[in-house]
Amino acid sequence: MTSLRDRVALLAGRAAGAASRRLGRGGGTALPGLVAGAIAADLVRSLAASLPQGVVTVTGTNGKTTTAHLLAAILSEAGFQSLANRSGSNLERGLLATYVAAAGDSVDISESDLAIGVLEVDEAELPRLFPRLRPRVATFLNLFRDQLDRYGEVDSVADGWHAMLTDIDAGTTLVLNSDDPNVAELASQAPGPVITFGVDDHSVALSAADHASDARFCPNGNRFQYDAIYMGHVGDWHCDCCGRARPPPDVVARAVELGANGSRITIAIGETVIAVDLPLPGLYLVYNALAAAASAHALGVDPPVIARALAAATAPFGRQERFQIEGREARVLLAKNPAGLNQVLRTLAVSDQPLTVLAMLNDGIQDGQDVSWIYDADIELLAGHQLNLICSGDRADDFALRWMLAGIEPRSVLPVTEEALDAALAATPVGARLDLIATYTAMLDVRESLARRSGASSYWETPEQGAGR
Amino acid sequence: MNPSSCPALRIVSLYADVMNVYADRGNLIAIRNRAAERGIPIEVFDVSLGDELPPDADLVLIGGGQDREQHRIARELAAHGPRLREWVQADIAVLAVCGGFQLFGRWYRDQHGVIVPGVEIFDLTSVAPGPKAPRAVGDVVARSTVGAIGEVVGFENHAGRTYLGPTARAFATVEHGFGNNGVDGTEGAVSRNAIGTYLHGAVLPKNPAFLDHLLAIALTHRCGEPVALDPLSAPYAARAHASAVAVARRRSRT
Numbered sequence: 001m002t003s004l005r006d007r008v009a010l011l012a013g014r015a016a017g018a019a020s021r022r023l024g025r026g027g028g029t030a031l032p033g034l035v036a037g038a039i040a041a042d043l044v045r046s047l048a049a050s051l052p053q054g055v056v057t058v059t060g061t062n063g064k065t066t067t068a069h070l071l072a073a074i075l076s077e078a079g080f081q082s083l084a085n086r087s088g089s090n091l092e093r094g095l096l097a098t099y100v101a102a103a104g105d106s107v108d109i110s111e112s113d114l115a116i117g118v119l120e121v122d123e124a125e126l127p128r129l130f131p132r133l134r135p136r137v138a139t140f141l142n143l144f145r146d147q148l149d150r151y152g153e154v155d156s157v158a159d160g161w162h163a164m165l166t167d168i169d170a171g172t173t174l175v176l177n178s179d180d181p182n183v184a185e186l187a188s189q190a191p192g193p194v195i196t197f198g199v200d201d202h203s204v205a206l207s208a209a210d211h212a213s214d215a216r217f218c219p220n221g222n223r224f225q226y227d228a229i230y231m232g233h234v235g236d237w238h239c240d241c242c243g244r245a246r247p248p249p250d251v252v253a254r255a256v257e258l259g260a261n262g263s264r265i266t267i268a269i270g271e272t273v274i275a276v277d278l279p280l281p282g283l284y285l286v287y288n289a290l291a292a293a294a295s296a297h298a299l300g301v302d303p304p305v306i307a308r309a310l311a312a313a314t315a316p317f318g319r320q321e322r323f324q325i326e327g328r329e330a331r332v333l334l335a336k337n338p339a340g341l342n343q344v345l346r347t348l349a350v351s352d353q354p355l356t357v358l359a360m361l362n363d364g365i366q367d368g369q370d371v372s373w374i375y376d377a378d379i380e381l382l383a384g385h386q387l388n389l390i391c392s393g394d395r396a397d398d399f400a401l402r403w404m405l406a407g408i409e410p411r412s413v414l415p416v417t418e419e420a421l422d423a424a425l426a427a428t429p430v431g432a433r434l435d436l437i438a439t440y441t442a443m444l445d446v447r448e449s450l451a452r453r454s455g456a457s458s459y460w461e462t463p464e465q466g467a468g469r
Numbered sequence: 470m471n472p473s474s475c476p477a478l479r480i481v482s483l484y485a486d487v488m489n490v491y492a493d494r495g496n497l498i499a500i501r502n503r504a505a506e507r508g509i510p511i512e513v514f515d516v517s518l519g520d521e522l523p524p525d526a527d528l529v530l531i532g533g534g535q536d537r538e539q540h541r542i543a544r545e546l547a548a549h550g551p552r553l554r555e556w557v558q559a560d561i562a563v564l565a566v567c568g569g570f571q572l573f574g575r576w577y578r579d580q581h582g583v584i585v586p587g588v589e590i591f592d593l594t595s596v597a598p599g600p601k602a603p604r605a606v607g608d609v610v611a612r613s614t615v616g617a618i619g620e621v622v623g624f625e626n627h628a629g630r631t632y633l634g635p636t637a638r639a640f641a642t643v644e645h646g647f648g649n650n651g652v653d654g655t656e657g658a659v660s661r662n663a664i665g666t667y668l669h670g671a672v673l674p675k676n677p678a679f680l681d682h683l684l685a686i687a688l689t690h691r692c693g694e695p696v697a698l699d700p701l702s703a704p705y706a707a708r709a710h711a712s713a714v715a716v717a718r719r720r721s722r723t
């Protein structure tokens with residue numbers, strides 16, 4: 001039952017969003033959430049409580065949007081009606097905007113008995129939101145260094161999660177990545193059920209660790225040993241000294257075949273084994289698919305339903321999203337921290353075709369004002385590839401220098417998005433693909449332009465979508 | 470003397486896998502590139518936990534790490550103190566950044582009041598002001614009087630406040646940014662040819678004059694006679710430097 005104050009808040013939020021969209025502002029996004037939140041301070045709590053099937057939270061440094069998107073797809077295949085903040089708008093105002101949009105004129109989000117919230121939540125915000133959302137399932141993906149000027153150091157985010165879990169409901173199921181020691185360790189705080197996921201195929205392990213590696217020491221100060229490293233510090237880990245080790249995953253990728261356009265995965269979910277042809281490339285997408293499968297499993301979804309939904313998966317907003325423009329395909333690859341960029345680079349490196357890349361680096365608050373992180377990414381992974389590079393963004397010159405130092409000289413450096421996109425499309429042969437690597441605000445910017453050029457819809461025309469970070 | 474006729478430069482990279490959180494590995498990436506461009510052969514010695522120092526060095530690098538990591542290396546680093554001080558007395562080049570810079574001072578007091586002894590290359594002390602005080606986070610533009618380094622640009626992100634002792638000299642004067650302590654306008658420190666700084670960015674890639682300064686010092690040590698590097702343009706570095714300075718000035722106005 002929605003209280004009067006909550007109803008007023010939702011209606012006011014809707015009105016604000018509609019007005020903003022009429023004015024053609026790229027808003028209609030955070031504004032409804034801000035307005036609604038200002039009227040009813042604890043709207044998050046009452047709305048989460050009113051969802052008959054509860055709330056799933058998805059958090060971690062990388063893969064939140066994609067995992068929540070894949071999970072929502074699985075859940076709708078299973079008959080749930082999911083409410084999701086689809087575009088990565090994952091602070092409180094973004095969650096509220098989602099509710100405002102979903103509430104509709106009837107201002108009742110819980111019409112369906114099968115309504116469930118699938119909410120990606122910013123990893124640093126989660127400790128504040130967790131007690132109010134009281135999630136039925138809480139999924140933790142990974143913890144990498146990210147925007148140190150904004151989030152602080154990795155250790156402080158991990159400490160926040162641990163503190164938050166000390167007084168959770170015994171009814172909350174934790175879904176944890178076995179392969180990330182920082183995440184797997186959360187099991188020690190769980191009063192309720194835990195479901196773990198991970199990869200068990202050493203053929204896709206790295207021959208050398210990424211340089212940006214974050215959980216290298218166990219709490220006793222000894223170095224973790226790895227039988228396989230899949231990305232960053234994520235892999236088959238153990239500690240020789242204290243006996244801590246990667247817990248055997250409940251939902252596990254037994255075999256992974258990485259292709260340029262997708263992955264073939266054999267996933268064991270308890271006793272059942274499913275084969276999934278995931279139409280999205282990259283090992284990081286395999287992890288997102290596993291996390292979504294494990295979360296769905298926690299909600300009792302049957303494995304064949306999971307397989308069906310994953311095989312039909314599409315790319316979410318700005319994450320491997322594709323556009324057809326002038327006979328070329330443009331693919332947007334969000335990369336906002338070293339681990340994410342490394343995954344994008346590895347995914348590109350799988351291709352044996354010549355690459356055309358538009359690399360865009362912005363330094364807004366949502367990107368991280370410190371661009372140092374580009375030196376943590378292993379851009380050298382693409383050295384030796386046939387690569388046509390254009391650098392753009394507010395810090396195009398910094399990015400150009402970084403690529404140069406990796407032995408890849410850009411053919412041009414064009415800070416202005418439209419000019420860079422013109423040049424990049426011109427440099428892409430007809431029938432070939434242009435890959436756009438972009439930080440968060442650069443992605444929003446270039447996606448807008450791609451959408452316009454391809455005739456797809458603009459992001460702020462979809463009310464529940466908007467800029468979160 | 471022609472630098473390419475010197476034996477290979479010996480670069481010691483300290484705890485690069487522990488003190489690595491702010492991407493200071495970019496400094497070594499830039500050194501490798503610049504040395505290759507100038508035809509200077511180099512050898513890199515990685516020294517991490519449990520490792521001994523090599524017998525000699527021409528250039529020592531150390532970067533920034535998280536608090537916990539600083540504690541992790543402090544004891545071993547202090548044990549290397551005598552050799553590191555000997556090297557500095559013999560005029561090798563040193564670049565110590567952020568957490569590494571703090572640990573190259575006399576001591577560092579963390580936010581719990583625990584004193585971590587440093588290696589005493591620089592006459593300075595650093596104090597973490599406690600969780601309530603804001604971290605110093607933002608762009609820095611500073612001017613150095615060391616060699617021909619001139620204007621330096623980078624990004625700082627530190628809790629600790631550093632105070633220079635009576636015999637210490639600042640590396641640079643802050644134009645925009647917080648610097649050592651937000652009060653006296655100093656940035657970093659210099660002791661003989663050792664330089665400490667809070668600047669990330671990474672700092673060397675987009676400050677080519679700073680990079681060349683360190684290379685010349687290291688070569689002079691290696692060759693045993695003064696080495697001056699020929700002028701060599703660095704167009705990408707120069708543009709990245711200029712745009713970073715422009716960003717810092719723009720942000721400092723808002």
